[in-house]
Amino acid sequence: MRASPVTPAPTATAAERRALLGRLRDDARGCVRCPQLAAARTTVVFGAGNPDADVLLVGESPGRGEDRQGLPLLGAAGRLMTDLLGEAGLRREDVYVTTVLKCRPPSNRDPLAEELANCRAYLHGQIELVRPKVVCTVGSFATKLLREDPAGIRGVRGRPEVRTIGTRTVRLLPLLHPDAALYEGALVELLRADLALLPELVARPAPPQPGPARVDRGPGEDDGSAVSAGAPGDPSPATSVEDDAPGGQLGLFGP
Numbered sequence: 001m002r003a004s005p006v007t008p009a010p011t012a013t014a015a016e017r018r019a020l021l022g023r024l025r026d027d028a029r030g031c032v033r034c035p036q037l038a039a040a041r042t043t044v045v046f047g048a049g050n051p052d053a054d055v056l057l058v059g060e061s062p063g064r065g066e067d068r069q070g071l072p073l074l075g076a077a078g079r080l081m082t083d084l085l086g087e088a089g090l091r092r093e094d095v096y097v098t099t100v101l102k103c104r105p106p107s108n109r110d111p112l113a114e115e116l117a118n119c120r121a122y123l124h125g126q127i128e129l130v131r132p133k134v135v136c137t138v139g140s141f142a143t144k145l146l147r148e149d150p151a152g153i154r155g156v157r158g159r160p161e162v163r164t165i166g167t168r169t170v171r172l173l174p175l176l177h178p179d180a181a182l183y184e185g186a187l188v189e190l191l192r193a194d195l196a197l198l199p200e201l202v203a204r205p206a207p208p209q210p211g212p213a214r215v216d217r218g219p220g221e222d223d224g225s226a227v228s229a230g231a232p233g234d235p236s237p238a239t240s241v242e243d244d245a246p247g248g249q250l251g252l253f254g255p
């Protein structure tokens, strides 16, 4: 597989970043780094939504319906999330939705560590190119993975924190999965309350970006440092915590 062409120029415009996001999507659609997943999938579910979104939602992996339709977070869970986003003042088309793994694991098994490692540059590239202020981890799996902490979702949900994922520093907001809320109705209120935090989080100034030259100067501008999502499997900065946990880069998809 050729390297992902995600290398925005220092002054990349929003249009240029959109074009690179499209190229990254095209790369993913032809990706066969995980042979079992590539053989079993109907389609690669790269992600969908506003490529300039302030809010990016990350779930675990595509399910059966998503695999068939090529879009993330569908079905009853998707409708619930859309409704609750609407109550928070966000239309579904305002946000960007993706998953840590872009191909459906057979029988909906958990993703393997190797598969997550293979796929991480796509997520990093999406975050680099969309440049969200807030990344919401949806459900326990994505939350544990991106926080690199085994703490259960119910203990950390609704608590925003500043995290660096790949090359971007964002406010990370763990959310319950809407599937859980559909199964246990009382959780709907918790998910609703957590999503209601988004307008205030988006209104905050973006957290400082990592690296001495990287300063968030707003849409269409950059800080002068070239970035590259690289190819899946490339060693690249993963996840780090800046506010309230020990510093240093952590391996997002480490063993």
Ligand code: SF4
Binding pocket: 028, 031, 032, 033, 034, 035, 037, 038, 044, 101, 102, 103, 115, 118, 119, 122, 232
């Ligand atoms: S790296 Fe991602 S896109 Fe490529 S085959 Fe694996 S899961 Fe699918």
